[in-house]
Amino acid sequence: DETPPPTTSIATRGAASRICLSNQSSALLQFKQSLVNIGPRWLSSWQHNGSDCCHWEGVTCNNLTGFVIALEIHDLFLPDIYYPSLFYPKGIAIDSSLFKLRYLQRLDLSYNLLNGAIPKRLVELTHLTHLNLSHCGFSGQIPVELSQMTRLVSLDLSYNDGLLLQHPNFSQLFRGLVHLEHLRLDRVDVSMSLRDVSMSLSSSHDLQTFSLSGCNISGPMDESLLHFQSISYLDLGSNKLESSIVEGLCSLGDITSLRLRASFMTGAIPPCLFSLPCLKELDLGGNHLNSGIPNLQLSQIDSSLTELDLSGNRLTGSIPSSLFNLSFLATLDLSHNLLTENIPSSHFNLPFLK
Template identity: 35%
Template sequence: MDLKFRPSFFFSFLIFIFLLSKPDLGSASNPKCTSTERQALFTFKQSLTDPSGRLSSWFGPDCCNWRGVGCDNRTSRVIKIDLRNPNQLVHFDESKRSSLGGKINPSLTSLKFLSYLDLSSNDFNGLEIPEFIGHIVSLTYLNLSFSSFSGEVPAVLGNLSKLESLDLNTGPEPSLYHPWFYLRASNLGWLSGLSSSLTYLDMRHVGMSSETWLQDFSRLSKLKELHLHKCGLGNLPLSLSSPANLKLLEVLDLSENSFSSPIPNWLFDLTSLKKLLLKQCELEGLIPSGFKKLQLLETLDMTHNLLSGELPPVLGDLPRLKYLTLSGNSFQGQIHRFVDALSRYKGNSSLLSLRLYSNRLEGTLPESLGALRNLETLDLSSNKFSGAIPQSLAAISSLHTLNLSYNKLEGSIPKQLKFEDPSIYVGNELLCGKPLPKKCPRKQQTVVVN
């Protein structure tokens, strides 16, 4: 019998034969990640210690399904490794048991599309930050905080020209598990390599000795948040050559650095600031009038400095201010003009917390305090105030913490002041009862008087 093959039949037959020779092609069980990336992750895992078995899912052909690994939906290339300790906020022992440790294998450099790397709150036992991390040039997010790294921050991190967020916070001791491990950054010149990309930088508790630290950080023209809490900084320049480079900065934390300096005027050129933290900085002198330029400021904390003089009305020119803390300084005199200025905007606006405790303030309390209608916390304790407690406080319906203790005030809390389930502190004695409801507290609402 004479068989005739049509071209279409012959072509379909060839495709069928090809598919038989490739049984995994198009199969739903086919690995999504490449063998190179899978092997790189497996090698990385082998170098780690994992006492709680957090990496137990790291086996099998599809590394995109491994815990803590993320892949691009379109290309299936590995773009994310998130191995932060899930117990970082729980009891120390439990957090310790779930910490990864060991070494960080350079096989990570084989992940050419890796943009997100988080190894935070683990325990690398004094390991230096590996220099090869600076060669993973696709990174946009890098978090190595609270993981017991030590030594010098490698300058090669400046190669990460796409990096948008960098967190090297070593923790308060400075290390979560090992107080003797210390991370330092003696030379900050490498920051210039991140100038066109970095928006978030946290280097709290990282030791710095550079005299040019301010100029180095000011090169980061895209920066929105900068955290330099307790970095051993000892000099605070009074001028900045290019303050415009930090025009996008919204959060600045310089707390617990020993500056022994007046408040510098260049701060007032950072007009995008929303949060300014200057606690325990040994700042001296008066509060400058330049604060009126920070019209977006929401939080100002200058607790425990050496500031003096009268509280200036200029802080009343900040219409968005929510949290103002000036406690533990040497401010003196009356507060009438200061409170009048605050109440000019704040009566129907934003101020939620006013803390002025442990100063040398005196005189009577102004009735204009009652115009701060949105206050939730008012702490005027440990001053020299005298006279009657203003009846206008009864107008602050949102108030849940009132501390007037350790002054020379007379009279009683206004009966109209309405608290739900209050706690009344008289000195160190907790009372539940008159003149407020007898019900003991369920919520954190306190009144403290003399």
């Protein structure tokens, strides 16, 4: 029998002292053969010529065992210019040869022309910690088998516009994935309240990326989000939260990007958001915020904010001059509001402002 990799894997693009196992190279070649629509340049190193598969494009091996532990082959298909619209190729299903790579820890097939349902057999990859199937064209129910993949640290199923979570629902799928640090499900139909979504992940104490824009999540926003004290990227845009922005978000001291665009947010902008020490991107555009823009205090002038989008709201009053003391600001959009003045030209001297 094949010897499993050690607990601590030593990864390499191919060690000189180890040739990858024949069953691994044959599985990879079979998988390549199933990708009928890839461009001629892609995976050109994958050949039946006895070459070490640990040196092949997108392949990483454990150099103690020869097993493939990472397969990262994204964006392989020919661009649109090669196909007239009437002859655009259909996506393909994931070939069963993939599941012969039993010691995979990282799998990235993003931006490929796949289709159908996400395979239930992914659960056979029991060592998997990182899975990226974003932008692939998958549809239908996310299989309940994914709930058994308890080693997952990073999961990205975003921008597969036909995916949904009903049976199982979000809670049933994610409650046991306690090691998750990065979760992206943008445009997956979750159809659940934000509180229920947040509580389902309450055991994922190390969650850093929480991106669920356009997921049919309902409000209101409440303190349940504050479970995630390690969060650095939060995107709940294009949902129907229909509430004010909770000031508790200002306790998320590690957050670098906060995106609540077009989520039916109302009320005032909490001034404390500008005191978040690591915040670089703040996007509150396309909502129903109806207060003035906060006047920043002296302690907030050293903010690391580089992108600020407050466009498309109902903000009133004048533009506080303190806003232009944000010395790292590169992008500022205040358009389509009810402000009483334009941005004075004297303020266009911020060193990084585009």
